[in-house]
Amino acid sequence: MPVIKDAVCSLCGSLCDDITVTVEDNKITKIENACILGHSKFVGMFEHDRIETPMVRKDGELVPVSYEETIEAAAKILVNSRRTLSYGWCSTSCEAVSGAIQLAEETGSIIDSTANVCHGPTALAAQEKGSPSASLGEIKNRADVIVFWGCNPVHAHPRHMSRYSSFSKGFFTEKGRKGRKMVVVDVRKTDTAKIADKYVEIEQGSDLLLVTALRSIVNGHEDVVPETVAGVPKAEVLELAETLKxxxxxxxxxxxxVTQSRSKYKNGDAVSSLISDLNQHTKAVMIGMRGHYNVTGFGQVATWETGFPMAIDFARGYPYYNPGETGANDLLVREEPDAAIIAAADAGAHFPQKAVRHLARIPVIQIDPYANPTTEIADVVIPAAVVGIEAEGTAYRMDAISLRMKKLIDTEFKTDEEIVKDLTAKVREMKRGV
Ligand code: SF4
Structure with a gap:
């Protein structure tokens, strides 16, 4: 019975790479080290609603067809489209992302990632102010003050605190949790806040006010800070600034x-400035808590290949980028796309109603291992292998460290990388009129 060590969990942006997996008869029967979310991905993938066969919608119903027929049908949609939106690509490998970008270029499409609805503003802030960062290994070994701002790792990244941050023991942090101060800034007392040394409760949408007040204090201008900031008494703000400094x-x-509340990318921009200010006194860094396991990888690959991290429009024959104009939701709400590819993401469940309503009116190609609300509006459905379990590939952790995901079991399904290659080849063939 093969036991595979150091497998990578392809669920959240922590990308834990110490998972031990036991495989029997091509089934995963035992998982060691994964949290409950990771466990449900490894073991639960056999129970989830897998798309079992390629399908094409005929007379309103999705009917099983061959893989080749789905590629043909999808390529036809793309060749006949004047404005395709390609969206998702964050729960898959960097190799698939690279292929998807080539396909977008070939078809003059817009390609956007799930960052559109999560950390997109972080990318904008990084472009404007930079992002002073470090590897999670450095944080494990050195950080004595950990702040979780507008995030709840107890639920979203369950092993983050034990592997990399609050509870982990490192070279210069051998006391682990006892040697670190943990602060949570949030609008409600989350389960992460309940185990923090200090919880700072702020008013919704007022992150920018608090960051600005902290910057004033760190820079020696505490006299300009009012008696209450963002619902927090000045004494508490002073105490937090001292802790950081x-x-x-x-x-x-x-x-x-932080990224999706009022002031959007200006919040990340201000945090970056606060980190720069703190670096006049001590060592300070910032890291976005990325959700989809390879949303960081999409940004990396897209930036190497096009110069931009998301929302890239190839309609002009070269990459053009202007979030707010070229983001997936911007386009859908303006009812601009006449076709869409939704891959390794679920726009049907996560986009606003108006965007989903437009998606339902246009031909949609879905590439995904699992059936989800997007399947309900898809016209061509191409099942894919689960990357990190049924296919190997590269992904980037939230701190932009690349890790190689292993293939653990065999599958009959094609990988996203293969699907996108076949689709690109078919589009080229149709365009040449072969
Ligand atoms: Fe997987 Fe994230 Fe849990 Fe690590 S913390 S085991 S990457 S779900």
Missing amino acids: NAKFTCIFFGMG
């Missing part, structure tokens, strides 16, 4: 509570 090494982990 007096740390040997601070890391602010921030989540969608």
Whole structure:
């Protein structure tokens, strides 16, 4: 019975790479080290609603067809489209992302990632102000003050605190949790906040106010700070600023509570400035708590290949990028796309109603291992192998460290990488009129 060590969990952006997997008769029967979310991905994948066969919608019904027929039908949609949206690509490998970008270029499409609805503003903030960062290994070994701002790792990244941050023991942090101060800034007392040393409750949408007040204090201008900031008494703000300033090494982990609340990318921009200010006194870094396991990888690959991390429009024959105009939701709400590819993501469940309504009106090609609300509006459904379990590939952890995911079991399904290659070849063939 093969026992595979150091497998990578392809669920959240922590990409834990110490998982031990036991395989019997091509089935995963035992998982060691994964959290409950990771466990449900490895073992639960046999129970989830897998797409069992390629399908094409005929007379309103999805009917099983051959893989080749789905590639033919999908290529036809793409060749006849004048404005295709290609969306998702964050729960798959970097190799598939690279192929998807080539396909978008070939078809003059717009390609966007799930960052559109999560950490997209983080990318904008990084472009404007930079993103002083470090590897999670460095944080494990050095950070004595850990801040979780607008995120709840107890639920979303369950092993983050034990492997990389609050509870982990490192070279200069051998006391683990006892040697670290843990601060949570949030609008409600989450389960992460309940185990913090300090919980700072702020008013919804007021992150920018609190970051600005902290910057004023760190820079010696506490006199300009009013008696209450973002619902937090000045004394507490002063105390937090002192904690950050007096740390040997601070890391602010921030989540969608920061990136998707009022002021959007200006919040990330301000956190970046706060980190720069703190670096006048101590060592400080920031890391976004990325959700989809390879959303960081999409940004990396897209940036190498096009110069931009997401929302890339190839309609002009070269990459053009202007989030707010070229984001997936911007386009759908303007009812612009006349076809869509949704891959390794579920726009049907996560997009606003108006965007989904438009998707339901246009031909949609779905590439995914699992059936989900997008399947209900898809016209061509291409089942894919589960990357990190049925296919190998590269992914980037939330700190932009690349890791190689292993293939653990065999499958009859094609990988996303193979599907996108076949689709690109078919589109080229149709365009040449062969
Ligand atoms: Fe998987 Fe994330 Fe849990 Fe690690 S923390 S085992 S990557 S779900």
